[in-house]
Amino acid sequence: MPDQHGENDPTIAAEEPLYLRVFPRADLLVQDHAGYRPASGCFRSQEALSVDLASLSTPEETRDRDKSHPYHIAAFTAGVARAEGCRVTRDPLPENPAHALVYGDHQKGAGALTKGQAKKIAQQARIILLNEGALFINDGQDLNN
C-alpha cells in the first residue's frame, strides 16, 4: 500500500524532547526505580500523536495549554520515537507553535502508533511534571465533577 504520511522532519533533532499531557489517573502511571513513566495507553490514539517540541515549549506551558484537569507531563525524545519506526513532523497551530505530530503506522489508518510502538516508547518515556495530588485517583468521577 502507498505510504500515506509525511516525511520525518530532519530539523527536529534526535535528542529533542517531546512533551505529552497525561490524564491524571493512577493507572496511567507506572512507578519504577527512577520515579514514574507513562503507561502505554497514553500513546494510543486514532490519529498521529500530538506532542509539543521542547525547543518551543516548556513542560509547564504544555501542561497549561489545557487546565481542565491537573495533567501530568510525559517526555520522550524524537530519537526514541524514530527508533520505533515513527516519523516526527512539525505541525504548528495558531495557538501552539510548538505542536508536532508523531506518526506510527505509515500504511493504514490516520497514523496512530501501533500497540507495539506505544509499548516500547512508553518504556523509554518519563513523567517529568507529576501532579502528586492525582497519584491515587483511579476513576473519572473525582476529576469531572
Next chain:
Amino acid sequence: MNALTNPVFALYQPESRYDSTGSRAVRVGSLNEWQVEALKKIVGLESLGHNWNSYGSVPPSAWVIGTAIDFICKVPFDNPPMPRIMPVAGGGIQMEWEKGRRELEVEIHPDTTIEVLQAINGRPLNPDEVSSPAPRAAVERLLTWLSVD
C-alpha cells in the same frame, strides 16, 4: 491498527445491565474481590467527559465499558495480578496485566475491535498479530499465558 472485528464479542450479551434509574448494574455476587475492584475502575470511566485527555478524545462508549466488564467477569482465576485499567484516546479502554516477565494488554475499541499485545521482558511478541478471541476460552488462554513461568 492491527485488529479484526470480533463478531463474537460484538454479539455477546453483556453481563452488565442498566437498571430502572439508568445506572449500570453488574451482578457481583460470584466475583472475586479483585474483579469487583476492577469493575469499579471500569464503571468509573463512564463519568469521563468529552476531551478528557485534552486532545479531543471522546469518552469510552457504553459498548466498550460493557465489553470490558464482560472480559473481567470471565477471568476464571481467583487471584491474577490486579489489572491496570485506563481509558485510551478514541473512546477505548485498555486493561493491562503484569506478572514477572510477562505482560498482557487488551484494548477494546468502540468500533467493536479488540487488540491484544503480549510482551516478555518489555518486548512485544508478534506485535502485528491480530487476536480475535472467543470470549471465555480466549480470556482463559491469555491469562494462562500470563502465568507461565
